[in-house]
Amino acid sequence: MRFPVLIPLAFAVAGNLSCSTQSHAADASARAWVAQALKTMGQRHDLHQVAALRAQTISAVWDTVEFDHADAPFVFEGAAQASVIDDLHGGRRLTDETQLGAGAAPSSLHTRTLLTPTEERTDRVMAGRPPATTRYEAPPAWNTDEPIAVLLLAEQASDLMREADVSPHGIEQHVVSFHRGRYPVRVFLDTVTGLPSAIDTTRELRRANSVDIAYNAMGDVVDHVELMNYALFDGVRYPVQSDLFRNGVHLRTTIRNELHMDATLDAKAFALPETSVTLSHASVDDIALGQAVGLAPDPKAPIAEIAPGIVQIPGSWFSTIVRQDDGLVIIDAPISTGYSRKVLDEAAQRFPGMPVKALITSTAFYWHVAGVREYAARGIPIYARDRNVSVIRAMLNASRTLTPDELALHPVAPIIRPVSKATAIGHGRNAIVLYPVREGEQPMQMSWIADAHLLHTAEMVMPLGPNGTLIQPESLLELQHSVEASPIATHGLHMIGMHMRPTAWDVLLQALKDAGVNGVEGIERAGPA
Template sequence: MGGRDRLAAIHNLKLDVIAHTALVEQSYRQAPFITSYERDQIVIDHEHQRLMQKQHSVWPEADLKGADSDVTLIVTPAGGVYRFGTKDAPCGASDLDATRDALALSPEAVLLTAAEATDLHYAATESLRSTPHTVLAFTWNKTPVKVLVNRFNHLPDAVETTQQFRDFWFYWGDVQQRVYFDNWRLVQGIEYPSNQITERNGILWNSTQALDIEFNAASDDKDFNIDAKAAAQSLQSKGWNRPFSAANSQQLAPGIDLFQGSWNTTIVKQNDGIVILETPISGTFTQGIFDEARKRYPEQNIAAILSTSDSWPHTGGVRYDVAEGLPVYILDLNKPLLDRIVAAPHTLDPDALAKSKKQANWHIVSGRTEIGAGPNRMILYPLRGASTERQYMVYFPEHQLLYASDTLVLNPDHTLYDPELFREVQQAVEHEHLQVKTVYAMHQAPVSWSEVIAVLQKSLA
């Protein structure tokens, strides 16, 4: 790449990049995945262990004409923030982790990091792109790392790690990541890969192409000044492993308790036990839901779980459900994905299922399915729309109450986020001849059905 001295002399790296990401976690119908795009200006400051990324994103699942957005991520040893205009907010835990990786495992840094490792050794030779590669192996920050070095040109072609990430891949436990380096350029006497492609668990996930590369660019410390309080809060983030709160609860009907938050969940008391409608986010969150259900209805056992969607983090508590040995009602189309989630290794941070090693007790929903009897009986209906193919809705006939899975969000201006989603709910309701007075969803508080239909019709006009 130019020699140890040249790499060690890199104080910072400035990149102008264009990138795309396969929305593995967001694509309504799974592969082939919807793609998001971005154009970024990035500064990786090795000397001061900090990063700045000015990001212009194009998000395909935004409302029409609303796909573009801008944000600046700034991470320093004191923490990280998202900057919107002049305001700073705490960044996510995954951004802190990604910055840590960039500072230690990026192309210009990874060989220096390897050289400092006390356990650096050769691993078995591997073939990459039909070419033999020498493999350097070491541990960094408790993370096993392998660097695949091309036998012919002696350049590092890929870096492999096994990590538990704190973005949506959190649910997959021990994730195998490989970052390919390619499209090499000679820049200021250094061979540098202008293209990096990230593969996770065998899925080609992200590709970033540098359009301009500059080492040791002039920088201004003022650009890295961030709100100290927001930065400190970012360091306290637990990522998706967050606790449950019963603070914002609402009784929809006797024995039907809704707990609102970033992801809503409902505890339903029936004659023969408690049914929990959605166990999202994490095992920690789901354990809190179970504790609340047993606190409210100590005389009842938890009889079943309803998991209405394949979308992350809606399925975040499913592994805990399985560990508890409970029947989980899932849509037929989602079984292959959920089977993989349940089987995913969690050795780095063993969760309840990794310890219990129980088998899933799936109850497959492929058509109209009735749960329980009495005033709080529920009927499950697959939606089967183009955007709702992997969701089912839950109807409480005695209350004319509908839970619409992940299809309904009223924007602050009283418009619908993605009207197509709720249009498909309306079609399913009409097809099943349901009488609905009130509707709510994973991210929406209860609202009058007639009100939502009026907003929908306005959006379609």
């Protein structure tokens, strides 16, 4: 669960007391509680003298950013076993992780990630692929999710404050708060045991990598870590289990099956081979049009007019500009607000004087709609699959206090048009008809541009297999059935999509045959003359 932010009652009603008096009182009690928590966890050990924590963990992660419904249960993303070393004095963490495959057997994917106060570096090794190294700025306030580290940080914080007690799960908790840089942190302390029970950190995820691109649309992200099942490790009381909830959604469970407290630090353990990869300071808004950030079918593909008046912007996530007689339609708003501004600038340059009359969001996967707020801020109507409206609204309503965008600075009521049946946008040249993918497990919608013989297939069709082969035959079959149930003409039809340049419809049929699906010749319709 996500705990609400509460203001101490005394702050609201005791107007006749000076702010300094209240602050001193709150600060004194907050510091006493933190000191007691450190003593309670350490028992006879002074946790200030612990140089490093060494843990063996196993974790399970859920995919909460692409789903067929917006609440639990979510798709299981995977499990991993890891060795973790926390340098409590130097603010570093080294994680040596192996993904677990079927039957909990180790897979071929192995990663070593080093986090420092300024940098995150990850070395990946996978059988059959060359080693890869990525380096980014460190995520904000990353070391507040570990209970000893967060208590030591709280103890040193100049703005440590007491908040009102709360009772999550019916158990009364003291709450103390402080800032790690500019990011708020709250620590929950059991009033009976004195042990930390949970930690909240409000942060923003804006680095130019896949995870941050997915979550940056949610603005101020609240990571809530619940700590439970305390046990003795080397004479120190420590939670065996921690659960991470992001914006109230359960994201990860971690179990520690071994933990050691070291009085000295093995500096060699943190040594990683030198790499020529440079540290990336880029934020999501700095990504250039068409720049590949993650997996891309053709990373060097240029922006191109694929049919008269239809322009595709490639990259890891595509956008498409469609010129109609009375304005422009944009299909998909991926990556970020800043990226959407670049797409709109490109549209204005290619089609001067033409207003943008609509945005089509073909899915609600977070990467694909992370730029939707810029369109809402400009009053551009947003066409969304009916089952995806709640996700779009959550992004448009997201709190943005850490880095306000145009919608946060100048709020406007968004124009959202749910699509539950065939819906036309425009008339004449490049008219578009939207169709829900009826049989799709994931709620997506197709965009048919009849006179261009193009069908935008959302993310149902992805040429991301070896040598550009299509993956996920289930999605291909769902799309074929949805097309056959519609008036879409398949004769001479080419598909485009979130990751796809024009590809003949016959390629989908052949991929289904190769997957062992019988009778996939389909119903070929000639369409308009």
